[in-house]
Amino acid sequence: MHLGRLFLSSIIILSGFGASAISEKTTYDMPRVTKAPKIDGHLSEGEWKQAKQVKLHLETYPAENLPAPVETTAYMMEDGEYIYFAFDAKDNEPDNIRAYFRDRDQIFQDDFVGVIFDPFNADRRAFEFFVNPLGAQGDLTRDDTRNNEDSSWNTLWESAGQMKPDGYQVEIAVPYRSIRFPSGLAKQQWGIQFLRIYPREARKILSDSPNDRDLSCSICQYHKVEGFQNLTSSDHFELTPTLTLSQEETRDPITTNDWDSENNSEVGLDARWAISEDWIANATINPDFSQVEADAAQLNVNTTFALFFQEARPFFLEGQDYFQSHNNLVHTRSIAEPDYGSKVTGKTNGTTYAFLGAHDSQTSFILPGAFGSDLAVLDDTESSVFIGRVQNEFGNKSNIGLTLTHRSADDYLNQVAAVDSTYYFNESNYVKAQWMHSTSENPESIVTEFSVDPVYSDDALTVNYRHRKRDYTIYIDYLDFGEDFRADLGFISRVNFRKLVVGGEHRWFNEDKKSPWTRWFVSGDVDRTEDQQGRKLEEEVEAYFGINGPKEFFIRTGLLTREQLYNDVYFSENSFSTWFEFRPYKDLWLGHFLRVGDQIDFNNTRLGEIKLFEPQIKWQVGQHFTIRYDGLIYDLKVDADDDPNQFAGEHYKANIANLRLTYQFDLRSKLRFTNQYSQVKYESTNETDKTLGWQLLFSYKVNPQSLFFLGYSSYGFEESPLDEITESQKTLFAKFSYVLQS
Numbered sequence: 001m002h003l004g005r006l007f008l009s010s011i012i013i014l015s016g017f018g019a020s021a022i023s024e025k026t027t028y029d030m031p032r033v034t035k036a037p038k039i040d041g042h043l044s045e046g047e048w049k050q051a052k053q054v055k056l057h058l059e060t061y062p063a064e065n066l067p068a069p070v071e072t073t074a075y076m077m078e079d080g081e082y083i084y085f086a087f088d089a090k091d092n093e094p095d096n097i098r099a100y101f102r103d104r105d106q107i108f109q110d111d112f113v114g115v116i117f118d119p120f121n122a123d124r125r126a127f128e129f130f131v132n133p134l135g136a137q138g139d140l141t142r143d144d145t146r147n148n149e150d151s152s153w154n155t156l157w158e159s160a161g162q163m164k165p166d167g168y169q170v171e172i173a174v175p176y177r178s179i180r181f182p183s184g185l186a187k188q189q190w191g192i193q194f195l196r197i198y199p200r201e202a203r204k205i206l207s208d209s210p211n212d213r214d215l216s217c218s219i220c221q222y223h224k225v226e227g228f229q230n231l232t233s234s235d236h237f238e239l240t241p242t243l244t245l246s247q248e249e250t251r252d253p254i255t256t257n258d259w260d261s262e263n264n265s266e267v268g269l270d271a272r273w274a275i276s277e278d279w280i281a282n283a284t285i286n287p288d289f290s291q292v293e294a295d296a297a298q299l300n301v302n303t304t305f306a307l308f309f310q311e312a313r314p315f316f317l318e319g320q321d322y323f324q325s326h327n328n329l330v331h332t333r334s335i336a337e338p339d340y341g342s343k344v345t346g347k348t349n350g351t352t353y354a355f356l357g358a359h360d361s362q363t364s365f366i367l368p369g370a371f372g373s374d375l376a377v378l379d380d381t382e383s384s385v386f387i388g389r390v391q392n393e394f395g396n397k398s399n400i401g402l403t404l405t406h407r408s409a410d411d412y413l414n415q416v417a418a419v420d421s422t423y424y425f426n427e428s429n430y431v432k433a434q435w436m437h438s439t440s441e442n443p444e445s446i447v448t449e450f451s452v453d454p455v456y457s458d459d460a461l462t463v464n465y466r467h468r469k470r471d472y473t474i475y476i477d478y479l480d481f482g483e484d485f486r487a488d489l490g491f492i493s494r495v496n497f498r499k500l501v502v503g504g505e506h507r508w509f510n511e512d513k514k515s516p517w518t519r520w521f522v523s524g525d526v527d528r529t530e531d532q533q534g535r536k537l538e539e540e541v542e543a544y545f546g547i548n549g550p551k552e553f554f555i556r557t558g559l560l561t562r563e564q565l566y567n568d569v570y571f572s573e574n575s576f577s578t579w580f581e582f583r584p585y586k587d588l589w590l591g592h593f594l595r596v597g598d599q600i601d602f603n604n605t606r607l608g609e610i611k612l613f614e615p616q617i618k619w620q621v622g623q624h625f626t627i628r629y630d631g632l633i634y635d636l637k638v639d640a641d642d643d644p645n646q647f648a649g650e651h652y653k654a655n656i657a658n659l660r661l662t663y664q665f666d667l668r669s670k671l672r673f674t675n676q677y678s679q680v681k682y683e684s685t686n687e688t689d690k691t692l693g694w695q696l697l698f699s700y701k702v703n704p705q706s707l708f709f710l711g712y713s714s715y716g717f718e719e720s721p722l723d724e725i726t727e728s729q730k731t732l733f734a735k736f737s738y739v740l741q742s
Contacts, residue, residue, distance in 0.1 A: 025209075028052055028192070030227030031077045036084070039171045041135055041162035043075075043086055051075035051086070052225075056196050059204055060211040062518035062548070064509065068206045070167075072113065074194040078228065083174045085129075087113040089196060091167040098199060098586055099133035099163055100623050101664040104704065105140075105151045107132040109589065109618070111197060113170050116142065116222070118191035119181035122350070123220040124397060125321075126191065127179050133168035134623070135161035136667055143321055144219045145397055145422050152317045154704040155179070156739075177236040180278040180347065187229055191222040199586075201516055201550050213470035215427045217397065236274035239740045240705045242287070243267055246733040253716075253726040270315060270705075270737075279346030284315045287338065314704065319345035322354035323389050325403050325420045326434040327462055330387055331491040336362040338385075350393040358385040363409055365488035367450055370496040370531055371566060372602075376446050383409040387489060397430075398423045405489040413441035414488035429467050436460040440486050458482030460495070471508070475525075477501040483532055497537060501527040516550035524558070538564045552589075553582040560597075567605040573598040575610070587620040601638055601651060608638040608651060625663050632656040653681040669700045690718040692725045705739035 029052060037047040056072035058065050075086040089111075091097055098110040107130060114130030124145055130138040141153045155178040161170040182188060196206040209223045244266045249259040266286060273281040311317065316332040322345045323330045335341075341358035363378040384407070391401035403418040420434035439457040447454055460481040467474040483496035503525025510518050524543035531537055544558030557578035564571050575597025583589045592615045599610040612634050619627040634654040659675040675694045682688070697711035711734075716727040 026223045028225040041160035051077040061205040065210040085172040102136035131159045183277040193222040216468040238272040240270040242737040282343040329490040356387040368495045373493040411443040456484040458484035474504040499529040520547040589618040591616040611635040628660040630658040709735040
């Protein structure tokens with residue numbers, strides 16, 4: 001049977017499964033006050049007297065809506081300009097509280113409290129504000145339609161926390177100008193949830209609202225809060241000038257010992273205009289997009305597809321969830337060095353809009369294929385970029401969206417148009433689909449280098465079905481990418497295939513609440529991949545077992561077997577993998593990934609045996625000092641074939657180490673040392689490539705826009721004919737930025 005028809009018939013059968021009703025909600029009243037509290041982490045007598053009190057009386061995980069083990073009281077009120085929250089978190093064993101000085105968004109393994117609210121009361125998107133016991137912040141956005149939390153969102157708000165003999169207290173002030181909300185209403189109703197994360201033997205979640213595990217949504221289960229009378233917001237404008245200074249020295253140590261030195265000074269300007277409560281405009285001129293936070297080293301050995309790197313640049317992070325759809329058609333790291341850019345995002349009557357334009361001084365893109373991908377670079381070519389997306393909400397969490405992307409230069413063009421929809425049959429069953437069409441025009445240099453046509457176009461389609469209940473999940477995925485489909489502003493690294501995946505998971509929850517073993521599961525899937533001509537590319541079966549236990553213990557282990565085509569040869573691969581993590585002490589976390597078994601040697605079209613080990617260590621030394629290590633050890637061994645010229649033995653050996661030492665002086669300033677080392681040994685040629693990069697960085701942040709960086713970085717490598725790692729680049733840099741608000 002054709003893969004697409006098999007997928008459709010399966011959805012029709014499964015979508016008839018029933019769903020649970022959402023439990024009855026409580027509606028809180030939001031008091032309006034005339035006097036603002038002092039945000040210092042002390043719940044002073046009288047400051048919160050008029051506030052609404054809410055008890056976090058439930059443990060929702062790992063226990064299932066049972067009485068919370070500790071007492072937590074939340075407070076809320078607002079004054080027309082700010083929303084204020086406070087938490088009094090009691091603890092019978094305060095010495096076990098995880099309270100550390102952290103940078104923003106680094107608190108999520110600590111004790112912390114916070115609030116999640118949905119100003120549009122649409123059960124789709126929400127803002128999340130969390131604070132640890134010392135006042136360190138974490139802010140995120142939640143998108144329930146994609147089951148996604150985004151910690152890259154950063155806004156301006158105040159917080160403070162203080163340790164107490166019987167626990168800790170936290171205060172929060174969120175200005176209305178920092179969030180999006182409806183305006184012009186006499187009264188509003190928002191969705192709201194209060195949370196406390198209480199990590200001890202297990203990471204417990206405490207809340208004011210119950211969690212029904214039969215439902216696939218979370219925001220739809222929040223309680224409600226009413227008030228916010230006659231909220232309005234005048235235009236709010238932020239201007240952030242930036243100055244970046246650097247002195248860079250470079251050389252090619254293979255040919256010379258002489259250094260070339262270059263001094264640079266760059267002035268940039270970022271602007272943010274809150275046109276209304278739910279419309280934001282951003283612009284940037286000569287932005288500083290240097291990667292102060294260096295990309296972690298990744299293994300680039302015996303792989304045929306492009307590596308993925310996360311976006312970390314502030315201009316692109318603002319409102320980035322408005323551009324997202326079911327496939328990665330918008331990956332702004334593809335806009336390498338923009339000279340200027342502008343962006344508008346907003347929402348009106350259930351419809352979201354997002355538009356971005358930029359001028360990029362570099363042009364590169366992924367050329368995908370069925371068995372691998374290439375990176376195409378247009379030398380000395382500037383390009384114009386436009387991205388647009390509109391999404392309309394209807395029904396209960398359902399939506400339909402349109403995405404357009406355009407990138408062009410003199411003799412180069414790539415355009416993508418896509419339509420997508422998410423449809424919820426009920427709270428336990430939904431289907432997502434996206435149809436995409438691309439048109440590409442290639443310059444002569446790309447036609448010659450990669451043997452592609454000057455002009456081509458093609459389509460792609462993905463459909464994903466999910467049926468989720470408390471104890472099990474069933475999923476079916478269908479992917480169909482035409483041979484000539486290309487998304488140059490996204491990250492689509494494979495095309496010319498059709499793939500059908502059928503899988504699921506069954507979960508068991510321990511009813512014995514005294515047992516430290518809280519949950520276990522089995523999961524797996526089967527899939528088949530064909531090219532567009534119907535030739536089998538891959539058949540795969542995988543199965544896993546997992547369990548949660550004491551000291552935040554978790555293990556997921558399983559087996560995979562597949563038949564895979566490469567270079568017109570079918571290979572049978574079998575492998576074992578396991579992920580394991582636990583916390584032997586409250587300040588020490590250990591984890592590792594292990595995979596052993598068969599893997600194709602892509603360079604020589606033969607089967608090898610792989611050993612892959614990825615250890616991770618996070619060690620908190622006191623309240624200020626953090627050590628983090630991420631390693632990778634890769635070993636591919638091959639046997640001799642009938643061909644006596646083939647090398648037998650350890651064909652590739654790779655070792656990657658990412659070490660990060662951070663001393664957080666207080667909530668604003670820190671000193672960080674980063675060391676990245678990689679070594680790849682090719683036994684067949686007896687060659688070894690090594691790289692070593694390190695960076696020392698001091699940072700002082702008043703907020704995400706007002707900051708100071710001072711740092712020094714070095715990079716070196718070893719390859720033939722060098723016999724040791726030799727420095728090839730060193731940089732001294734400083735960055736200043738300050739946000740001006742009106």
